[in-house]
Amino acid sequence: LGRGIALDANNNVYVAGETLSANYPISAGAADSTFGNNFEGFITALSADGNALLYSTYLGGTGIERVNDIAVTAGGEAIVVGETNSIDFPRVGPTSSFGGDMDAFVARFRDTGAIYWSLYYGGSGVDRAVGVTLDTVSATGGIGDAFVVGQTSSPNGIAATGTGIYQTTPGGLVDGFLVEFRPSGARSSQLATYIGGPLDDEAMSVAVKP
Secondary structure, three states: OEEEEEEOOOOOEEEEEEEOOOOOOOOOOOOOOOOOOOOEEEEEEEOOOOOOEEEEEEEOOOOOEEEEEEEEOOOOOEEEEEEEOOOOOOOEOOOOOOOOOEEEEEEEEOOOOOEEEEEEEOOOOEEEEEEEEEOHHHHOOOOOOEEEEEEEOOOOOOOOOOOOOOOOOOOOOOEEEEEEEOOOOOEEEEEEEEEOOOOOOOOOOOOOOO
16 A cells, blocks of 8 residues: 655655565565565655666564655655554664554665664654655755654653743644654754644644745
8 A cells, every 4th residue: 555655856756655465576685675464664666667666675563564654855865754563663773762552653765775764753652653744955955854744642752842842742632743853863852742732633744835
């Protein structure tokens, strides 16, 4: 099931989603070549004419993964977001730990398909990253910040602390969230916030002003 699609500056096509197929086409040297026996995330890159597989990889552990969205730089680096309940989800780079029933994840891939960094994001409840976009530095070929939105029932692990944060505590049982990640995978200390009131809320898409 493909859930997200994006193009780079050369019109190469990047598709992301989840699969139940143990024989999904995975390229040689893939970042994750192991099917986890459940819903497994995937990222597949195809040439602009659709005739060549640039790379294709699973993304997940032994639990359930869904890749919900993908954004790609002009140069072909991809950021994917989704949800996982795998305690062995592949993590690279910044320190993160599995926090609850279901955690959001964010992962950045090099243009070769290798993982640059990959991390959990969430608290003790259920967290899902649903949408991602990149800033204009990425659109012009550089590596900029990633802005991620989704839904959470976690009372912790979501909002940054300190002054100037829009909403540091949940408004209800289920809230939306917005968080910014630096090119290194570090979470912004200024933009990581709940978005919600007393009823259920979910942030599903995000756009950034040029």
